[in-house]
Amino acid sequence: MLFKIQRYNPETDKKPYMQEFHLDDVTPGMMLRDALIKIKEHDETLSFRHSCGEGVCGSDAININGTNGLGCLTSLSDLKEPIEVRPVPGMPIIRDLVVDMTQFFHHYRAVKPYLTVHDPMPEVELAQTPEERDKLDGLYECILCGCCTTACPSFWWNPDKFRGPAALLQAYRFLADSRDQATDERLQELDGPYRMFRCHTIMNCANVCPKELNPARAIHHIKQLMLKEMV
Amino acid sequence: MNIAKRKFDVLVIGAGGGGLRSSLQLAQADAKVAVVSKVFPTRSHTVAAQGGMNAALANVSPDNWHWHMFDTVKGSDYLGDQDAIEYMCRAASHLVYELEHQGVPFSRLENGKIYQRPFGGQSQNFGGEQAARTCAAADRTGHAILHSLYQQNIRAKTHFFDEFFAIDLIRAEDGMILGALVLEIETGEPLIIEAKTTLLATGGVGQLFRTNTNARINTGDGLGMALRAGIPLEDMEFFQFHPTGIAGRGMLITEGARGEGGFLVNKDGERFMERYAPHAKDLASRDVVSRAISTEVRDGRGCGPNADHVMLKVDHLGTEVLAKRLPGITSMVKTFLGIDPAEQSIPVFPTAHYTMGGIPTNKVGQVVVPIEQGEETVQGLYAVGECACVSVHGANRLGGNSLLDIVVFGRAAGNHIIDFLKENRYHRPLVEDGIDMAMARLARWDKKGQGESVANIKSELQATMEEYCGVFRTQDVLDKGLEKVMEIERRMDDVRLQDHSKIFNTARIEALELENLVDLAVATVASAAKRHESRGAHSRMDYPDRDDARWLKHSLYYKKDNRIEYKPVRLKAITVDTFPPKERVY
Numbered sequence: 001m002l003f004k005i006q007r008y009n010p011e012t013d014k015k016p017y018m019q020e021f022h023l024d025d026v027t028p029g030m031m032l033r034d035a036l037i038k039i040k041e042h043d044e045t046l047s048f049r050h051s052c053g054e055g056v057c058g059s060d061a062i063n064i065n066g067t068n069g070l071g072c073l074t075s076l077s078d079l080k081e082p083i084e085v086r087p088v089p090g091m092p093i094i095r096d097l098v099v100d101m102t103q104f105f106h107h108y109r110a111v112k113p114y115l116t117v118h119d120p121m122p123e124v125e126l127a128q129t130p131e132e133r134d135k136l137d138g139l140y141e142c143i144l145c146g147c148c149t150t151a152c153p154s155f156w157w158n159p160d161k162f163r164g165p166a167a168l169l170q171a172y173r174f175l176a177d178s179r180d181q182a183t184d185e186r187l188q189e190l191d192g193p194y195r196m197f198r199c200h201t202i203m204n205c206a207n208v209c210p211k212e213l214n215p216a217r218a219i220h221h222i223k224q225l226m227l228k229e230m231v
Numbered sequence: 232m233n234i235a236k237r238k239f240d241v242l243v244i245g246a247g248g249g250g251l252r253s254s255l256q257l258a259q260a261d262a263k264v265a266v267v268s269k270v271f272p273t274r275s276h277t278v279a280a281q282g283g284m285n286a287a288l289a290n291v292s293p294d295n296w297h298w299h300m301f302d303t304v305k306g307s308d309y310l311g312d313q314d315a316i317e318y319m320c321r322a323a324s325h326l327v328y329e330l331e332h333q334g335v336p337f338s339r340l341e342n343g344k345i346y347q348r349p350f351g352g353q354s355q356n357f358g359g360e361q362a363a364r365t366c367a368a369a370d371r372t373g374h375a376i377l378h379s380l381y382q383q384n385i386r387a388k389t390h391f392f393d394e395f396f397a398i399d400l401i402r403a404e405d406g407m408i409l410g411a412l413v414l415e416i417e418t419g420e421p422l423i424i425e426a427k428t429t430l431l432a433t434g435g436v437g438q439l440f441r442t443n444t445n446a447r448i449n450t451g452d453g454l455g456m457a458l459r460a461g462i463p464l465e466d467m468e469f470f471q472f473h474p475t476g477i478a479g480r481g482m483l484i485t486e487g488a489r490g491e492g493g494f495l496v497n498k499d500g501e502r503f504m505e506r507y508a509p510h511a512k513d514l515a516s517r518d519v520v521s522r523a524i525s526t527e528v529r530d531g532r533g534c535g536p537n538a539d540h541v542m543l544k545v546d547h548l549g550t551e552v553l554a555k556r557l558p559g560i561t562s563m564v565k566t567f568l569g570i571d572p573a574e575q576s577i578p579v580f581p582t583a584h585y586t587m588g589g590i591p592t593n594k595v596g597q598v599v600v601p602i603e604q605g606e607e608t609v610q611g612l613y614a615v616g617e618c619a620c621v622s623v624h625g626a627n628r629l630g631g632n633s634l635l636d637i638v639v640f641g642r643a644a645g646n647h648i649i650d651f652l653k654e655n656r657y658h659r660p661l662v663e664d665g666i667d668m669a670m671a672r673l674a675r676w677d678k679k680g681q682g683e684s685v686a687n688i689k690s691e692l693q694a695t696m697e698e699y700c701g702v703f704r705t706q707d708v709l710d711k712g713l714e715k716v717m718e719i720e721r722r723m724d725d726v727r728l729q730d731h732s733k734i735f736n737t738a739r740i741e742a743l744e745l746e747n748l749v750d751l752a753v754a755t756v757a758s759a760a761k762r763h764e765s766r767g768a769h770s771r772m773d774y775p776d777r778d779d780a781r782w783l784k785h786s787l788y789y790k791k792d793n794r795i796e797y798k799p800v801r802l803k804a805i806t807v808d809t810f811p812p813k814e815r816v817y
Contacts (some may be wrong), residue, residue: 008736009732009734011732011734012732029480029567029568029569040686040737040738041684041686043728043730044684044685044686044728044729044738044741045730045732045738047735047736047737048737049270049593051270051276051446051447051448052274052276052278052279052446052447053276053446053447053482054279054482054483054563054567055563055566056278056279056371056374056559057270057273057274057275057276057278057279057446058273058274059271059274061272075566076301094734094735095419095734095735096735098735101271104287105271105284109385112386113381113382113385114333114334114379114383114385114386115333115334115379115382117332121332123328124328124344125327125328125331125332125337125342125344125345126331126332127342127344128339128343129339129341129343130338130339130341132339132551133336133338133339134767136336140336140368140375141371141374143273143278143374144271167756174334177334177336179334180371195432
């Protein structure tokens with residue numbers, strides 16, 4: 001099986017280039033991450049992030065044949081050859097497939113992604129009905145891999161100002177939580193022409209999310225909440 | 232050499248649930264706390280915990296902490312320290328409520344309370360009916376807890392050193408720990424972090440075995456650091472094999488699948504757990520179920536063309552239960568096996584999962600080492616979570632007790648450190664010798680030339696551990712295993728890196744991790760070869776019975792000369808009567 005992998009080592013390379021690798025021992029059920037590990041056994045200079053191997057840690061977001069995804073959840077049998085692997089777009093490259101995620105996490109922290117309750121806490125759990133809890137499904141499962149945000153043209157144009165789909169999904173995860181009491185502050189923080197309103201519903205985010213979440217829909221819900229506040 | 236230095240009150244190494252619960256307690260108390268993690272915090276392996284966290288909330292079945300304590304002591308095969316177990320079970324409900332207040336999206340019951348499911352080894356009334364004690368966020372409880380704890384740390388303004396790898400602890404001559412030397416992965420530059428106290432929360436060492444449920448990062452780095460600092464490791468022979476890893480691949484299928492009503496069958500379609508555990512059946516303790524599966528396969532009743540696994544049946548639960556309670560494993564099985572668990576059974580086999588042993592601590596997380604009479608604390612050093620051995624899990628951990636362990640002892644250690652800082656206001660001066668030793672460990676990998684590769688040694692080590700230190704053990708096999716891992720240890724001198732670059736050199740990190748793995752393989756096999764009884768996860772065909780007269784004691788393995796000592800189990804609880812050892816049936 002033929003792979004073309006983008007390489008870049010800032011200590012020796014002026015700019016990124018593509019390198020070919022052949023793997024003979026591809027077995028049924030093998031994932032792209034397994035292949036990268038095998039390639040690294042032959043060439044230990046290849047650098048990429050990975051850890052759990054089952055799509056919950058969010059380490060191994062990469063660009064695979066032009067589309068963002070997780071190496072560990074992408075089956076080799078689903079890919080056309082040659083398999084082209086690049087770092088996710090729109091981020092500074094540190095080395096090979098490793099990108100600098102600083103900007104991404106900055107936006108995540110900026111939406112204050114934590115439950116805020118102003119009332120005194122009860123001595124037991126805060127009550128929440130199953131229906132209220134259902135509203136968090138499709139939101140809380142985010143693994144912060146960055147596939148969505150780095151696939152978003154609005155983020156590519158305004159990476160410093162637009163929060164990006166991952167951070168906005170998290171913003172809505174707390175707006176949607178019946179226990180949270182910071183709705184006004186959260187909505188205010190997202191107002192203005194850039195932070196959220198740069199979203200043009202291009203839908204790349206939902207198309208690439210390896211957890212099948214839909215940040216675009218969450219953004220739509222935030223806009224509805226804002227409208228409701230204004231009325 | 233001029234190495235950059237940073238100074239904090241507390242250095243936390245590891246950003247899983249244990250580390251983050253500690254750092255949160257400390258940051259909220261205005262301590263200056265640095266968390267060092269070799270991966271971004273939400274990538275830590277707590278994220279992969281599925282089934283839930285035990286606490287006697289009694290939301291679903293009658294329950295109290297004392298019953299939970301009994302189950303945990305029995306589950307530990309009486310090797311757990313009963314003071315620590317009482318402490319943990321008493322704290323459990325409070326800690327779950329606290330996590331809920333911190334934002335964890337627990338699943339809910341109709342009355343708005345936290346959903347709880349039955350898990351293995353749980354009973355009402357000291358061995359009676361099955362209890363439902365495991366608080367769950369679907370089958371993504373670890374993810375929900377880890378993300379919430381990280382989020383609360385953002386709010387508390389904890390200092391994070393993301394993608395820094397800890398090389399070694401820095402020790403004063405009198406043994407006090409003064410901080411650690413760490414390596415910034417992105418730049419390849421070393422950094423000294425000075426701290427009045429250092430807390431290890433680096434997790435377990437599932438990567439010892441070829442087939443495991445663990446992440447690539449679970450290489451026992453804190454355990455390796457402790458060994459090199461002269462600290463012994465406790466009860467390393469007790470390694471948990473989870474009954475239901477996906478056969479041949481290792482991904483975890485939560486015990487919650489059986490808690491929700493799933494069960495195991497052999498090639499004849501027989502629900503074989505009824506033979507091994509007539510009362511608890513599929514919800515017996517993990518060691519019991521893993522041995523049962525291994526026995527079925529060994530006796531020719533395995534499934535598949537190679538008769539090398541059994542089947543976990545969940546298709547009768549219905550799509551609604553699967554979607555609501557087990558969505559994570561449903562999608563995982565579809566991705567990795569291409570089958571829908573709503574229609575087909577899942578092939579499973581016992582898979583290396585959890586390190587019961589670890590760095591010996593007391594119940595507030597202080598690291599303790601033996602002295603002539605009793606034991607003393609290692610000044611300035613704490614350990615919590617899977618890398619620690621309190622010991623609340625003894626010879627076998629109950630499902631749902633590890634998420635509990637990390638938050639209970641993470642918080643307890645945080646509180647104890649806060650008190651310590653009040654009494655100890657100043658940093659001790661750094662010791663150059665301590666820094667030089669840590670730097671030497673790093674410099675070793677600058678050696679150039681041809682040699683063996685890290686990847687080869689690692690896969691050989693993992694295969695050796697699987698073959699010689701698995702579910703069933705005998706003296707012959709363990710002795711051979713020990714020879715083999717010690718041979719691998721010798722070969723480490725000949726390993727060379729081909730990549731000597733500085734920027735994000737993951738090959739160098741893997742080499743440093745391999746050093747830890749090799750040390751821990753020797754610790755595990757050496758401890759196992761010495762224990763001549765069967766207890767919990769340590770199952771000896773040549774010594775099939777538990778032997779309380781000779782072996783109701785903890786092992787302590789020292790790296791120097793592979794020496795093994797023993798210390799007594801703390802049978803005395805804090806306030807309640809001791810649960811005396813008795814025969815363990817489910």
